[in-house]
Amino acid sequence: MRLLLINPWIYDFAAYNYWAEPLGLHYTASFLEHCGAEIDFIDCLTSDENPNPGLKPDGRSKFHRKVINPPSCLNFIVRRGERTYARYGINEEEFISKLRGLERPDAVLVTSIMTYWYPGAFRVIELVRARLPKVPVVLGGIYARLCTRHATGSDADYIFTDTDLSTLPEIIEKLTGKKLPVKANSWNLGNAPFPFRRRERRFFAILTRTGCPYSCTYCACGYLWPGGFARETASVVEEAVDAARLTGIHNIAFYDDALLIDADRHIIPIVEELHARMPDLAFHLPNGIHAGLVTQRIATLFHTAGVKSIRIGLETADETVQRDTGGKTTSGAYRNAVDLLRKAGYRRENIGTYALAGLPGQKPEDVEKTIDLIYEAGGAPLLAYFSPIPHTPLWKTAARSSPLPIEREPLLHNNTVYIRGNPDYGEQAIHALRDRAAELRKQD
Numbered sequence: 436m437r438l439l440l441i442n443p444w445i446y447d448f449a450a451y452n453y454w455a456e457p458l459g460l461h462y463t464a465s466f467l468e469h470c471g472a473e474i475d476f477i478d479c480l481t482s483d484e485n486p487n488p489g490l491k492p493d494g495r496s497k498f499h500r501k502v503i504n505p506p507s508c509l510n511f512i513v514r515r516g517e518r519t520y521a522r523y524g525i526n527e528e529e530f531i532s533k534l535r536g537l538e539r540p541d542a543v544l545v546t547s548i549m550t551y552w553y554p555g556a557f558r559v560i561e562l563v564r565a566r567l568p569k570v571p572v573v574l575g576g577i578y579a580r581l582c583t584r585h586a587t588g589s590d591a592d593y594i595f596t597d598t599d600l601s602t603l604p605e606i607i608e609k610l611t612g613k614k615l616p617v618k619a620n621s622w623n624l625g626n627a628p629f630p631f632r633r634r635e636r637r638f639f640a641i642l643t644r645t646g647c648p649y650s651c652t653y654c655a656c657g658y659l660w661p662g663g664f665a666r667e668t669a670s671v672v673e674e675a676v677d678a679a680r681l682t683g684i685h686n687i688a689f690y691d692d693a694l695l696i697d698a699d700r701h702i703i704p705i706v707e708e709l710h711a712r713m714p715d716l717a718f719h720l721p722n723g724i725h726a727g728l729v730t731q732r733i734a735t736l737f738h739t740a741g742v743k744s745i746r747i748g749l750e751t752a753d754e755t756v757q758r759d760t761g762g763k764t765t766s767g768a769y770r771n772a773v774d775l776l777r778k779a780g781y782r783r784e785n786i787g788t789y790a791l792a793g794l795p796g797q798k799p800e801d802v803e804k805t806i807d808l809i810y811e812a813g814g815a816p817l818l819a820y821f822s823p824i825p826h827t828p829l830w831k832t833a834a835r836s837s838p839l840p841i842e843r844e845p846l847l848h849n850n851t852v853y854i855r856g857n858p859d860y861g862e863q864a865i866h867a868l869r870d871r872a873a874e875l876r877k878q879d
């Protein structure tokens with residue numbers, strides 16, 4: 436059985452590779468390999484021929500970008516006087532040439548991430564269909580899980596929506612009429628084979644746990660990872676050390692949504708042991724950590740052990756909104772966390788802090804106050820435009836409070852788009868907030 440796994444293009448107004456890796460697809464690849472399949476992999480976001488522009492030693496980069504005509508429902512988006520909808524990733528010729536260069540697969544598996552990036556997955560499926568007629572295609576990933584009914588409008592033969600991969604081999608066997616050599620009984624983050632690693636990357640992502648004990652009204656974590664699962668320290672350490680030795684890569688991005696939960700028994704021993712075994716590893720935390728869980732011990736350890744970049748999810752300085760959206764943090768907890776991190780040796784630029792803009796009912800003045808609070812506390816404000824996500828508690832309110840038909844069209848979930856449906860956020864207000872955050876990030 437030969438399987439081709441594909442990470443599709445991003446279609447968006449802006450995209451940056453901030454330690455982005457299709458980790459779910461990499462787990463799927465290693466699991467199916469474990470079941471005896473031969474695996475081929477195409478990552479539409481990384482070219483084998485031309486490195487991504489602006490590639491930094493730690494793996495961050497821009498993506499190759501081709502401006503394209505937006506779908507008609509996005510025609511009203513003009514940013515700074517320009518239409519900037521683009522396809523990010525390799526060009527289609529490279530994709531087709533990669534497809535041609537591979538042995539014919541028995542099935543193709545395509546992942547998806549953001550709901551509003553679905554055109555990338557749809558285009559991959561269209562190109563695969565044209566070149567590999569009769570080869571079954573499975574579409575999975577986050578968009579497929581959050582917008583399952585919409586995903587049935589793709590040309591895929593099967594929409595895979597389970598978190599547990601153990602049902603996937605049987606589905607593939609039914610679609611292909613072939614048997615996988617090894618029967619896999621179960622799959623979870625604790626017993627999963629370590630994910631597939633690509634040597635050409637400069638970083639790799641690690642997931643030490645899934646789920647989150649909070650239930651923020653704008654977040655889909657609880658829907659995507661109900662219950663949650665924490666891995667054993669030894670397993671995470673073994674994975675990271677093996678991967679670093681095998682690939683020579685020394686930058687690790689932790690993908691956890693709740694990295695600091697139960698830190699004394701979880702992330703602290705993981706980072707301590709990794710640092711003791713491989714002192715030249717560098718760690719990055721692209722997902723916001725919980726401000727209220729930062730302690731002096733964590734701040735000091737992170738700084739000495741090589742945690743280079745930290746992001747914190749403050750989201751808003753408004754205490755009522757903090758409480759009403761799930762109470763994951765308070766302004767006081769945020770100030771304390773930044774204070775501890777600064778005393779441990781971090782600079783403002785290392786402590787990127789998310790300020791949400793465009794939550795239903797939230798005014799630009801509230802966002803400005805959040806940006807200012809982040810700056811005054813010693814962090815670097817990062818503006819994050821609210822993107823409505825299906826199956827979150829805030830979804831229905833977000834749909835009701837927007838003139839845009841977001842329940843019909845996932846393209847309108849795009850953070851660049853949704854905020855422009857809100858009359859409080861004209862272009863001028865959006866740019867003023869963005870410029871203010873950018874200006875304050877540069878200060879000492």
Ligand code: SF4
Pocket residue numbers: 647648649650651654655656657692693748761763
């Ligand atoms: S704390 Fe973070 S991961 Fe947890 S529910 Fe809230 S936003 Fe999601």
